[in-house]
Amino acid sequence: MGVNQWDAIVVGTGMSGGWAMRVLTEAGLKTLALDRGRMVEHGDYPTEHKQPWNMPWRDGRVHPDDRKDYPIQSRTYAFSEYARHWFIKDTDAPYAQDQPFDWIQPDVVGGKALIWGRQSYRWSPMDFEANQRDGHGVDWPIRYEDLEPWYDLVEQTIGVSGARDGIPQLPDGVFQKPMDMNAAEKAARDRIEATFPGRRVIIGRAAVLTEPLDGRAPCHYCGPCMRGCSTGSYYSTQSSALPAARATGNLTLLARKLVHSVTYAEGRATGVRVIDMETGAFEEHTARLVFLCASAPGTVRIMLNSKSPEFPGGIANSSSVLGHYLLNHHARVGAGGEMEGMEDRYWRGNRPNGIYVPRFRNLGGDRRPDYVRGFGMQGGASRSGWARGGSMRGTGAAFKAALRVPGGWRIGLQAYGEVLPYHENYMTLDDELTDKWGMPAVRFHVGRFDNELAMRKDMAATAAEMLEASGARNVTTYNNAEIAPGNTNHEMGGARMGRDPRTSVLNGWNQCHDVPNLFVTDGACMTSSACQNPSLTYMALTARAANYAIDQLKTGTL
Amino acid sequence: MTEIDRRTFLQRLAVSFGVVLTPGTTAAILTGCRPDPGIGRQFFTAAEYLLVGDLVERIIPATDTPGAREAGVPEYVDMLLTHFSDDQVRGEVREQLLALQGWLREHQADRIEHLDPELAETLIAALDQEAFPTAEDGPLPLDGLPGGETPLFRRLKPWTVAGYYTSEVGALQELHQSPMGVYQGDIPFAEVGKTWA
Numbered sequence A: 001m002g003v004n005q006w007d008a009i010v011v012g013t014g015m016s017g018g019w020a021m022r023v024l025t026e027a028g029l030k031t032l033a034l035d036r037g038r039m040v041e042h043g044d045y046p047t048e049h050k051q052p053w054n055m056p057w058r059d060g061r062v063h064p065d066d067r068k069d070y071p072i073q074s075r076t077y078a079f080s081e082y083a084r085h086w087f088i089k090d091t092d093a094p095y096a097q098d099q100p101f102d103w104i105q106p107d108v109v110g111g112k113a114l115i116w117g118r119q120s121y122r123w124s125p126m127d128f129e130a131n132q133r134d135g136h137g138v139d140w141p142i143r144y145e146d147l148e149p150w151y152d153l154v155e156q157t158i159g160v161s162g163a164r165d166g167i168p169q170l171p172d173g174v175f176q177k178p179m180d181m182n183a184a185e186k187a188a189r190d191r192i193e194a195t196f197p198g199r200r201v202i203i204g205r206a207a208v209l210t211e212p213l214d215g216r217a218p219c220h221y222c223g224p225c226m227r228g229c230s231t232g233s234y235y236s237t238q239s240s241a242l243p244a245a246r247a248t249g250n251l252t253l254l255a256r257k258l259v260h261s262v263t264y265a266e267g268r269a270t271g272v273r274v275i276d277m278e279t280g281a282f283e284e285h286t287a288r289l290v291f292l293c294a295s296a297p298g299t300v301r302i303m304l305n306s307k308s309p310e311f312p313g314g315i316a317n318s319s320s321v322l323g324h325y326l327l328n329h330h331a332r333v334g335a336g337g338e339m340e341g342m343e344d345r346y347w348r349g350n351r352p353n354g355i356y357v358p359r360f361r362n363l364g365g366d367r368r369p370d371y372v373r374g375f376g377m378q379g380g381a382s383r384s385g386w387a388r389g390g391s392m393r394g395t396g397a398a399f400k401a402a403l404r405v406p407g408g409w410r411i412g413l414q415a416y417g418e419v420l421p422y423h424e425n426y427m428t429l430d431d432e433l434t435d436k437w438g439m440p441a442v443r444f445h446v447g448r449f450d451n452e453l454a455m456r457k458d459m460a461a462t463a464a465e466m467l468e469a470s471g472a473r474n475v476t477t478y479n480n481a482e483i484a485p486g487n488t489n490h491e492m493g494g495a496r497m498g499r500d501p502r503t504s505v506l507n508g509w510n511q512c513h514d515v516p517n518l519f520v521t522d523g524a525c526m527t528s529s530a531c532q533n534p535s536l537t538y539m540a541l542t543a544r545a546a547n548y549a550i551d552q553l554k555t556g557t558l
Numbered sequence B: 001m002t003e004i005d006r007r008t009f010l011q012r013l014a015v016s017f018g019v020v021l022t023p024g025t026t027a028a029i030l031t032g033c034r035p036d037p038g039i040g041r042q043f044f045t046a047a048e049y050l051l052v053g054d055l056v057e058r059i060i061p062a063t064d065t066p067g068a069r070e071a072g073v074p075e076y077v078d079m080l081l082t083h084f085s086d087d088q089v090r091g092e093v094r095e096q097l098l099a100l101q102g103w104l105r106e107h108q109a110d111r112i113e114h115l116d117p118e119l120a121e122t123l124i125a126a127l128d129q130e131a132f133p134t135a136e137d138g139p140l141p142l143d144g145l146p147g148g149e150t151p152l153f154r155r156l157k158p159w160t161v162a163g164y165y166t167s168e169v170g171a172l173q174e175l176h177q178s179p180m181g182v183y184q185g186d187i188p189f190a191e192v193g194k195t196w197a
């Protein structure tokens, strides 16, 4: 093979790209992985375990200058002085917005797998059937059974802790032992489940180890995972996929390479055009297989930018749906309250996980007249600590002594709702705006519609009703509908899977209908959004598609 | 965690799970214990700095553990005013400190510590009441306080609390941090004894 010739190219090294490079290299393919982010080696986590008093601005405050450089990134909860170095400088990579859309983007090898919240839930049979049943969006070309063995594989490989709860709409997986609930969470669970048959409160399922796995240690409960974990206790590209892919000897990973477009000739993708971000020079790489895993909008951006006489509107876009049916989840709606008593109970260690309420609406006998689909809830309880002193009356030794003892318990539930597939939610390339390296920038056109707005009212009311049943007092609700879509971090769609090449970009193997050796396995492929955190599903889809591509290569079909 | 605790923790980890700790990794964990690089007085004048020191020490005094002044809270507040506040907040705080200095002079004192102890306590209680009033409160016990739309303690209190409990003294001496390596969700508070930092 020539210098720039490969068996496979993987664009993006985050949650889905990590899986693509692992499976392809393990099958013996000489694989090139490209990422525009800088290289981060496992252990290269400068703020890990840093004490607040050793931080320049004490405990991770975001400096006003950083808000200027990172006006969008600094809006995610994960952005602070402790994690700023994982995010892209918005001023280097601007994008246009017809309506506000927060696009949270990493700028490192490993992508958002380094920063993610690690909540990991399977989809259920209902989620793959939803479009067909209620007619919103096109039918998924696959069903739960198609993905089930790949969920098994992914969970076993990345390590997911959780309880086997036996909930049909949230299938159990291959779990490591679950983390504990605290006293208030257990009390709330018992009362909520007794009051509302059909609603369950479970411990979160998290890609955080509670048992050793492949040289990775169980969680040591320091707390803030998004700073990086040198014991590899949560799943990231660095902790798991990268060492596995490297061990094969088949991986070449190049950082600071911006993939500009996919090259195309005679019905096939021939490779990628890349901008070297240090020199600004263009490079070409060729391969028999190309996997796009640059995050949903990132992948669609590359595809729209891949123009040829056959595909003037972007590669594999004979259907003209490329860029359309963008999906996300809507959140920032829920309730909080105070739990009385249990002041003799406390915890030890910082649990990087919460509690979860699986979807219960619009299934079984629980039907809503005002919206379709449903939502899940993430939450947790804790006792207030010293911070309550900031708004407390009192001074002197008595004040200090009061804060030496924790305050009462507080509990909160935040809902995450499904967003329907709408043709009107789309992205294009902007006519003028480019990033710092000259690649056309994205323009988002994403709104919220009646189904989501009606669901939000119910989300707030339901969270409050459940907290009241849990015994909480002074329950207050919030419904921050003004927070831009995107801020829930679960952007998907834009190159959806489907059965019909006229209405979808990808087939049931994440393979472009129009260009068989081009695969899209990140969130861009999603045909509907369900309400669960999506990354586990991206990983399972990627593993499945990569294995299919390898088989097709072997049989000579590709 | 002290440096020794962390070393023990890391060794245990390496032995029990075969975790490969590269020198870089270990260094990264241990630098968590490096002493504060130090922040200096940039916003406050020397006199303001003394006054703020007296005020924060009254909010969180030295007891069996050091108080807010020794924990570096005045420098922390200076840092917040220098880097994280706008001109309006800076101006208001400066005016309130000036007014307080005037009030002290009227009571023949340069510093709060020079006031009659009872009067000093009343002054602090009045500043606190002004910022965090309750329904049961009578009128303020003193006249001529700095006042302002945002009373002084409504800012200084949360700043003091955050500065103190995120300092080494506040987190490790006054409170304590959860040990690494364990999570127990539901245990008697008596086994822990204090708020986790």
Ligand SMILES: Cc1cc2nc3c(=O)[nH]c(=O)nc-3n(C[C@H](O)[C@H](O)[C@H](O)COP(=O)(O)OP(=O)(O)OC[C@H]3O[C@@H](n4cnc5c(N)ncnc54)[C@H](O)[C@@H]3O)c2cc1C
Pocket: A011, A012, A013, A014, A015, A016, A017, A034, A035, A036, A037, A076, A077, A078, A104, A106, A107, A108, A109, A110, A111, A112, A113, A115, A116, A117, A118, A119, A120, A257, A258, A259, A260, A293, A294, A295, A296, A298, A299, A302, A489, A490, A522, A523, A533, A534, A535, A536, A538
């Ligand atoms: C704060 C936060 C919390 C989250 N919590 C959860 C959670 O609890 N559970 C869950 O399931 N999901 C969670 N997510 C979402 C999760 O991170 C994403 O779903 C997942 O990372 C998407 O995987 P991906 O491979 O599509 O993209 P990424 O992981 O973002 O990887 C894409 C990679 O492509 C690179 N790239 C982009 N464009 C180009 C280009 N043109 N050329 C070269 N490289 C490029 C990027 O640098 C990046 O490394 C969270 C996200 C955030 C930000």
